Amino acid sequence: MPKETGEKVIATNRRARHEYLIEKTYEAGLVLSGTEVKSLRIGRVNLSDGYAFVEGGEVWLDAVQIPQYSHGNWTNHPPRRKRKLLLHKSEIVKISHAISAGGYTLVPLKLYFKDGYAKVEIAIAKGKREYDKRQTLRERQDMRDAERAMRTRNRMNE
Numbered sequence: 782m783p784k785e786t787g788e789k790v791i792a793t794n795r796r797a798r799h800e801y802l803i804e805k806t807y808e809a810g811l812v813l814s815g816t817e818v819k820s821l822r823i824g825r826v827n828l829s830d831g832y833a834f835v836e837g838g839e840v841w842l843d844a845v846q847i848p849q850y851s852h853g854n855w856t857n858h859p860p861r862r863k864r865k866l867l868l869h870k871s872e873i874v875k876i877s878h879a880i881s882a883g884g885y886t887l888v889p890l891k892l893y894f895k896d897g898y899a900k901v902e903i904a905i906a907k908g909k910r911e912y913d914k915r916q917t918l919r920e921r922q923d924m925r926d927a928e929r930a931m932r933t934r935n936r937m938n939e
Contacts, residue, residue, distance in 0.1 A: 785897035790934035791821055792889040794828040799914065801888060801906035807876070808891040809840065811826045811892075814858045816850040821899055823850075826892055833866065833903050835877040842888035842889060842901060866901065879905045 792904035797803075813821070820826075851858045868876075879885050890902045898901045911916075 785894065788893055788895050790825045790893045791824055791892055792828050794831070796829050797888045797906065798889055798903070799917070800909060801886070801904070801911070802909055804885065804905045804907060805888070806814055806880070806890065806902055806904045807868065807872055808895075809901050809903055811901055812865040812867065813844070813899055814856075816853040816856060816859050817847050817901060819853070820847050820850045820858075821892070821894075828889050828892060831889045833889060835873065835880060835887075838870075838873060840868055840873055840876065840887070840903075842866050842903075845889060845892075866903070876905060884908075 825848045827846040831842060833840055833842045835841075844861060845864070846860050847858070848860050876887060880887060885905050887903055887905055888906050890904050891902050892899070894900070
């Protein structure tokens with residue numbers, strides 16, 4: 782059987798991009814059990830409440846729900862548990878310094894398979910204020926209006 786290649790996105794955290802200003806992103810491996818991997822391959826995961834933290838020189842992912850595998854037995858995993866993230870020591874040090882500086886948090890952005898391995902993209906992020914969120918929505922709406930106007934103008938010129 783050929784080895785899996787490419788990137789297959791399982792879940793994205795769209796709410797994180799709305800709620801936070803993304804400063805820097807990192808790709809981390811996940812320590813998973815067998816039934817968790819099978820459940821991920823089906824595509825069942827919820828990243829919306831997830832967060833990551835540094836504890837004891839290790840990075841942990843918490844509150845990410847991977848539901849139990851439907852065909853599992855007594856070896857099934859708990860749906861919400863702390864999962865260890867695999868990062869280089871230098872990356873962990875950079876992340877812990879950024880978070881300890883204050884005002885920053887570590888949020889998961891997407892979960893995917895890359896060449897057969899489960900990976901998570903985490904980001905150092907700063908929470909947006911309410912007016913920042915409104916400004917982002919307004920900019921997006923203005924871009925849509927401009928594109929719509931250009932499209933109708935191009936149609937008239939044809």
